[in-house]
Amino acid sequence: MATTSASFARFSVISRPSSSNPQFILFNAAPRTGTPHSRTGSARFRCLAGQTGFFTKLGRLIKEKAKSDVEKLFSGFSKTRSNLAVIDELLLYWNLADTDRVLDELEEALLVSDFGPRITIKIVENLREDIFSGKLKSGNEIKEALKRNVLELLTSKGSKTELQLGYRKPAVIMIVGVNGGGKTTSLGKLAYRLKNEGAKILMAAGDTFRAAASDQLEIWAERTGCEIVVAESEKAKASSVLSQAVKKGKELGFDIVLCDTSGRLHTNYSLMEELISCKKSVAKVVPGAPNEILLVLDGTTGLNMLPQAREFNDVVGVTGLVLTKLDGSARGGCVVSVVDELGIPVKFVGVGEGVEDLQPFDAEAFVNAIFM
Amino acid sequence: MEAVTGSHHFSTLSLSFSHNKTLRSSSAKSIRLSSPSTNASLSSRNWFAKEVWGWVNSNSKGVAVRRYTRGVVVRAEMFGQLTSGLETAWNKLKGEEVLSKENIVEPMRDIRRALLEADVSLPVVRRFVQSVSDQAVGVGVIRGVRPDQQLVKIVHEELVQLMGGEVSELVFAKSGPTVILLAGLQGVGKTTVCAKLANYLKKQGKSCMLVAGDVYRPAAIDQLAILGKQVDVPVYTAGTDVKPSEIAKQGLEEAKKKKIDVVIVDTAGRLQIDKTMMDELKEVKKALNPTEVLLVVDAMTGQEAAALVTTFNLEIGITGAILTKLDGDSRGGAALSVKEVSGKPIKLVGRGERMEDLEPFYPDRMAGRILGMGDVLSFVEKAQQVMRQEDAEELQKKIMSAKFDFNDFLKQTRTVAKMGSVSRVIGMIPGMGKVTPAQIRDAEKNLLNMEAMIEAMTPEEREKPELLAESPVRRKRVAQDSGKTEQQVSQLVAQLFQMRVRMKNLMGVMESGSLPTLSNLEEALKAEEKAPPGTARRRKRSESRSVFGDSTPARPSPRGFGSKN
Numbered sequence: 001m002a003t004t005s006a007s008f009a010r011f012s013v014i015s016r017p018s019s020s021n022p023q024f025i026l027f028n029a030a031p032r033t034g035t036p037h038s039r040t041g042s043a044r045f046r047c048l049a050g051q052t053g054f055f056t057k058l059g060r061l062i063k064e065k066a067k068s069d070v071e072k073l074f075s076g077f078s079k080t081r082s083n084l085a086v087i088d089e090l091l092l093y094w095n096l097a098d099t100d101r102v103l104d105e106l107e108e109a110l111l112v113s114d115f116g117p118r119i120t121i122k123i124v125e126n127l128r129e130d131i132f133s134g135k136l137k138s139g140n141e142i143k144e145a146l147k148r149n150v151l152e153l154l155t156s157k158g159s160k161t162e163l164q165l166g167y168r169k170p171a172v173i174m175i176v177g178v179n180g181g182g183k184t185t186s187l188g189k190l191a192y193r194l195k196n197e198g199a200k201i202l203m204a205a206g207d208t209f210r211a212a213a214s215d216q217l218e219i220w221a222e223r224t225g226c227e228i229v230v231a232e233s234e235k236a237k238a239s240s241v242l243s244q245a246v247k248k249g250k251e252l253g254f255d256i257v258l259c260d261t262s263g264r265l266h267t268n269y270s271l272m273e274e275l276i277s278c279k280k281s282v283a284k285v286v287p288g289a290p291n292e293i294l295l296v297l298d299g300t301t302g303l304n305m306l307p308q309a310r311e312f313n314d315v316v317g318v319t320g321l322v323l324t325k326l327d328g329s330a331r332g333g334c335v336v337s338v339v340d341e342l343g344i345p346v347k348f349v350g351v352g353e354g355v356e357d358l359q360p361f362d363a364e365a366f367v368n369a370i371f372m
Numbered sequence: 373m374e375a376v377t378g379s380h381h382f383s384t385l386s387l388s389f390s391h392n393k394t395l396r397s398s399s400a401k402s403i404r405l406s407s408p409s410t411n412a413s414l415s416s417r418n419w420f421a422k423e424v425w426g427w428v429n430s431n432s433k434g435v436a437v438r439r440y441t442r443g444v445v446v447r448a449e450m451f452g453q454l455t456s457g458l459e460t461a462w463n464k465l466k467g468e469e470v471l472s473k474e475n476i477v478e479p480m481r482d483i484r485r486a487l488l489e490a491d492v493s494l495p496v497v498r499r500f501v502q503s504v505s506d507q508a509v510g511v512g513v514i515r516g517v518r519p520d521q522q523l524v525k526i527v528h529e530e531l532v533q534l535m536g537g538e539v540s541e542l543v544f545a546k547s548g549p550t551v552i553l554l555a556g557l558q559g560v561g562k563t564t565v566c567a568k569l570a571n572y573l574k575k576q577g578k579s580c581m582l583v584a585g586d587v588y589r590p591a592a593i594d595q596l597a598i599l600g601k602q603v604d605v606p607v608y609t610a611g612t613d614v615k616p617s618e619i620a621k622q623g624l625e626e627a628k629k630k631k632i633d634v635v636i637v638d639t640a641g642r643l644q645i646d647k648t649m650m651d652e653l654k655e656v657k658k659a660l661n662p663t664e665v666l667l668v669v670d671a672m673t674g675q676e677a678a679a680l681v682t683t684f685n686l687e688i689g690i691t692g693a694i695l696t697k698l699d700g701d702s703r704g705g706a707a708l709s710v711k712e713v714s715g716k717p718i719k720l721v722g723r724g725e726r727m728e729d730l731e732p733f734y735p736d737r738m739a740g741r742i743l744g745m746g747d748v749l750s751f752v753e754k755a756q757q758v759m760r761q762e763d764a765e766e767l768q769k770k771i772m773s774a775k776f777d778f779n780d781f782l783k784q785t786r787t788v789a790k791m792g793s794v795s796r797v798i799g800m801i802p803g804m805g806k807v808t809p810a811q812i813r814d815a816e817k818n819l820l821n822m823e824a825m826i827e828a829m830t831p832e833e834r835e836k837p838e839l840l841a842e843s844p845v846r847r848k849r850v851a852q853d854s855g856k857t858e859q860q861v862s863q864l865v866a867q868l869f870q871m872r873v874r875m876k877n878l879m880g881v882m883e884s885g886s887l888p889t890l891s892n893l894e895e896a897l898k899a900e901e902k903a904p905p906g907t908a909r910r911r912k913r914s915e916s917r918s919v920f921g922d923s924t925p926a927r928p929s930p931r932g933f934g935s936k937n
Contacts, residue, residue, distance in 0.1 A: 112494050114674040117485045179697065179725075180559030180670065209725075211602070212595035219590035265700040269817060298559060302491030302674020304702040314810065325558065328643040330676040353558070353588070 099131055106146065113333035113370060116303045119340065123149045147367050153336050154363040158345030161361050164319065165291045170202070170249035170257045172282055172289035174242075175322075176275060176312055177296035179263030182324035184213065186296050186350055187260050188220030189358035195224060199255040203228040204245030206238045206278060207262040217260055223355055227254075238262065238274060239281035246285040259290065266311035279316050292319045294347065299325040299332035309338045318342075324350035327357070333370070471508045471523065479523065480505055491705035493678030496534075496712045504530050534708050535735035540692060540717035545663045549627050550578075550634045553620075553660060555653055555688060556668035557680065558641030561696040563592060565668055565722055566638045567599035568730040569694075572720075578633040580605045583623030585656065586640040587612040596638055603727050606630075616640070617655040624660060637662070644683035653688055666719065667693045669706055677706035678713045685714040692716050695733065698723035707733075778826045778834040781868060821856060825864050828854035840865045 103124050110120040126149055130136045136145055165171035173190070175183045184207070191201045203221050205228060207213035214230045221228035229245035242259050249257040261278060264271035282289045295318040297305050312318050321339075323332050326349050335346060346361040480501055487497045507526050544550045552569065554562045563586065570580040582600050584607055586592035593609050600607035608623035620637050627635045639656060642649035657665060667681065667690045684690055693710045698721050710718050718733040826834065828850045833839050840846050840861070847865070851858040 108494060111488055112675050114491075114676070117488045178672075178700070180561055182559055210595070211598035212591040215594045216589075216591035265697065267699070267701050298670075298672075300557060300670070300674065300676050300680075301672045302676075302702075302705065303489060304491070304672040304674075304700070307701055311810070325643075328557070328676075329645050329679060330674070334674065 099128070102142070103128055103131075106142075110333065114302050114330070115333040116306075116337055119153070119337045123153075143371065147371050150336060150370070151363055151367045153340045154346070154367070157343035158339040161320075161345045161347050161363075163292055163347065165256070166288060168286060168288065170246065170254045170286065171291045172246055172249075172257045172259060172286060173292045173294060174206075174259040174261060174279065174282070174290045174316075175294050175296060176261050176316065176318070177263060178265055178298075178308055179210075181263065181296040181298040181301075182322075182350055183207075183263065183296045184216050184220065184260055185353065186294075186322050186324060186348070186358065187217070187258050188224060189350065189355060190348070191220070191226050191258055192224040192355045193358060194256055194258075195226060200253070201226040202245060202249045202252075202254040202257045204242050204257055204259045205230040206242045206245075206260045208236055208238045208241060209262040213260070213262065237277075239277040242278050243281040243285055246282050246289065250286060266308050266315075272311070272315045275316050292347075293317060294320045294322050295344070296322045296324055297332070297335060297338070299323050299335075299350075300328065300330040301332075301334065303334050303337075305332075305334040306337050306341065309342055309344065313342055313344065318344050320345055320347035322346075322348045322350065322358075323361070326350065327352045476505060476508055476523075483527065487705065487708070490708075491672075491674050491677070491702070493675050493705070493709040493713070495678055496709045499712070500530060500534060500708075531708070532735050534712055536711045536717040536733070537735060539732050539734055540719050541732075542719055543663055543691070544578075544634070549624070549632050550664070551624065551637065551660050551662040552634060552664045552666060553637045553639070553657060553662040554666050554668055554694075555639050555684060555690070556641060557643065557670070558589075560641065560668045560670040561722060562586075562641065562668045563595050563599065563638055564725075565694055565696060565730070566596060566636050567603050567605070568722060568727050569636055569720070570600070570605040570634075571603040571727045572730045573634050574603065574605065579631075580634045580636060581623070581627045581630070581632045582607045583620060583627075583635060583637040584609040585616045585619050585623075585638050587614070587616060587619070588640040592638075592640070599727075606632075615655075616652060617659040620656045621659045644680055644687070650683075650687050657688060664691045665689060666691065667710075667714075669693050669695050669710060671695050671697050671704045671706055671721075672700065672702040673706040677709040681710050681713045685716065690714060690716055692719040694718070694720045694722065696722040699725075699729070777837055778829060778868065782823065782826050782834075821860065822864055824854040825850055825856055825861055837865055837868050841869070 106127070107120055107124045110123065111117065115123075123146070127136070127142060127145055130145060131142065136142050163173070165173075175187045175190075177183050187203065191203060195201050201224075203217060203226050205214040205217045207217070208231050218228055218230065229241065229248055231241045238261060245259065246257050248254075259278070259282065261275065262271075264275070266272065279290065279293070293316055295309060295312050297308065301308075309318065309321070321335065321344055323335050323346055326332060338344065339346065346363075346366075349359050349361050349366070351357045351359060483504065484497055484501050487500065488494065492500070504523075504526055507530070508523055542552075554566060554569075556562050566582050570582055573580050582596055582605055584593040584596045586596070593612065597607045597609060608619075608626050610619045610622060614622075616639065623637065624635055637656070637660060639653060640649070642653065644650065665688060667684050669677065669681070673680065681690075681693070693714075693716065695704070695707055695710070695718050698704065707718060710716070718735075720730055721733045722730050829840070833846060833850070840850065844858075847858050847861045850856075851861045854861075
């Protein structure tokens with residue numbers, strides 16, 4: 001009877017995601033219609049050429065800002081919270097005799113969050129060992145162990161979640177990923193965030209393929225008050241646009257150049273070769289650039305996140321991940337497998353379409369939001 | 373092993389051989405088309421096995437080609453890893469006499485895992501596994517059919533039904549313009565699909581108009597306007613300050629005035645849990661009263677697909693779906709969820725960045741490919757589109773007389789390019805599901821290198837590869853002109869001679885008609901696998917002796933070939 005009830009509850013939650021709408025409206029209304037609030041109290045650093053530690057301070061400041069934005073992250077996970085509440089229901093009445101049933105259902109909860117069979121089995125077997133060895137004796141302990149397992153996977157290998165921008169100016173950040181993941185939007189939000197911390201930002205419209213891509217980035221430049229370099233002709237190559245942007249950034253003393261690129265499937269050889277050209281063209285202007293190559297992963301993606309990350313990493317070397325679209329009911333659980341296998345840290349998460357909806361990644365908050 | 377596995381699938385479907393000459397030419401085309409693309413990335417043995425297997429499949433489906441000839445074909449690369457997962461399930465049943473509740477447990481667990489790995493939503497997986505189990509255990513003993521073959525058949529049929537059973541066509545209005553409303557999440561490709569759909573319908577002789585209803589995403593209207601110009605279709609725009617339902621209404625009025633056949637309305641991406649945005653979409657639908665409401669779903673979508681489809685269907689009432697981004701290597705499990713959850717079919721699939729890359733969705737071919745049979749029918753149809761019959765017959769003659777040369781090689785690689793690149797062609801070939809994206813990129817890179825070297829050859833050298841084999845000076849010149857190393861040129865020449873031998877042996881086997889049954893095929897495979905290396909070795913020694921006769925005593929053998937011999 002308990003099993004039937006639990007199964008029914010889980011299924012009904014899945015099939016009635018709209019039940020969480022009331023919780024979500026309050027959050028979602030603001031970013032779309034409200035004007036961005038200017039931040040009072042933000043310290044502005046003077047941009048001195050060659051100043052050691054500038055980027056280190058910038059990174060630390062961004063990290064501190066993350067704490068005050070945690071509430072927004074929680075709001076974005078409201079649907080996930082509703083969906084995974086079944087875990088609490090399962091564990092409340094747990095006893096040893098029910099171990100197999102409970103673990104089977106925890107397994108299903110993880111699968112529904114896009115963790116994928118391989119890593120789910122890994123987590124569940126760890127829990128099974130601890131239960132039968134007597135380390136876990138209550139439902140609450142199992143839940144905490146589950147969180148610790150996932151947190152461990154996210155942090156043991158991918159711990160450097162701050163931007164690593166080196167010591168030379170301009171620092172260069174390239175944004176890459178497959179079509180539709182939200183690269184241009186993420187770049188716009190990142191520009192807004194960095195600019196508010198006092199950095200002088202230059203955008204580079206390196207998507208020379210998709211219709212109206214430069215127009216889109218120009219609108220983001222306008223919204224954020226940043227300067228932008230766009231292609232001079234329709235036939236300009238992406239690598240030459242980025243090269244020009246970094247040169248301009250160097251000549252005019254910009255702190256950071258943000259390079260947009262066109263979306264491409266990781267299985268497309270020609271386009272992946274083009275990405276290598278973009279990287280090389282930037283490195284010619286500023287040795288050691290780009291400082292960061294951020295791969296944007298769409299949170300609604302299932303297990304294809306992993307081959308995407310593998311291929312982009314093999315081809316250009318990814319230094320960080322941006323997980324987008326977490327304001328919906330998707331959980332993006334496969335990112336745990338990506339971090340576990342490749343050791344690339346998640347640096348930011350996107351939780352909406354507004355200019356402020358980019359959060360530095362906090363593994364503990366992420367895990368708590370999933371299993372709260 | 374690959375061929376043996378394929379044999380089981382093959383016999384289960386009761387396919388038969390045909391020796392019609394036309395079909396033989398057809399199979400020859402598919403063999404030649406596959407060889408350059410797979411040669412670089414697969415071992416000789418695997419390549420050869422797949423060559424033969426490809427021939428068998430295309431030959432056996434020759435009858436179907438005549439029956440189902442269509443202008444468009446599915447070229448999906450979906451479900452690659454689902455395939456390997458399911459193969460594990462089959463193998464566990466080999467040796468069993470009959471399916472029972474006991475021996476089916478483990479294969480069904482493997483099937484469940486394989487479907488989850490393919491991103492099929494968990495509720496759908498549960499129902500699928502239950503349905504297959506019920507059918508399998510209930511099936512009585514059928515004389516001559518092994519349990520693993522029975523399970524293959526049941527899974528195949530169930531997959532076809534899950535994805536809609538048959539091709540589902542777009543519905544058109546009987547009077548007035550047909551209105552097609554596109555909806556979906558952010559980033560799934562709705563705006564691109566609008567233009568592709570307009571292009572697709574124009575080819576069917578229908579006039580189209582696009583309506584730019586996405587007032588939220590920066591530059592979305594500009595994007596649609598640019599795409600409309602690309603496919604030469606008018607785009608109705610009203611800026612970003614007008615309500616989407618009002619834009620839709622105005623666009624429809626404009627279309628009626630101009631007597632447009634089909635109006636395609638773009639909308640902003642939205643989350644299905646965003647009540648404000650979903651209400652706005654309802655208003656648009658009410659304003660339009662559309663003939664079709666198509667949900668655009670990204671094939672890479674994960675577990676979210678079931679909830680996504682359910683909500684859009686309940687709130688808006690979709691009439692079908694369009695699946696995008698099938699040119700990647702996503703497992704595509706979302707496709708299995710769409711029909712199961714909403715009861716509505718997938719009508720079209722998008723599989724590339726070009727405006728022509730929109731095709732009908734064929735559930736039976738998709739299911740066949742899941743089971744490791746590839747999509748040979750689509751492969752043959754596509755090959756026929758880009759290669760004339762006379763070319764094929766001429767090429768066959770050349771192969772039989774050992775005159776296959778670099779001109780033919782180049783023609784093949786360009787044919788592959790017309791079919792849409794290596795990654796697309798490989799996806800259609802049986803047993804190729806396990807090829808990784810990195811291998812595909814390597815294959816494409818090698819093809820580009822090969823083309824560069826061939827283009828640096830003189831016309832005489834292309835016709836007579838022996839000239840290059842005999843002359844280090846020529847090889848060096850080709851290497852310099854093409855920017856490659858002399859070793860690469862030597863390898864390419866050697867590959868051509870090896871290919872000649874393999875092709876000739878294969879043709880000989882086919883011509884002799886010694887393949888009346890499947891078991892003979894297996895024997896032929898074993899025999900043929902031994903021949904090419906030995907023959908290749910002999911030929912290499914022959915070339916070496918020939919070169920020796922032309923060189924001075926100080927250089928007893930050519931550098932490239934010498935290092936290999």
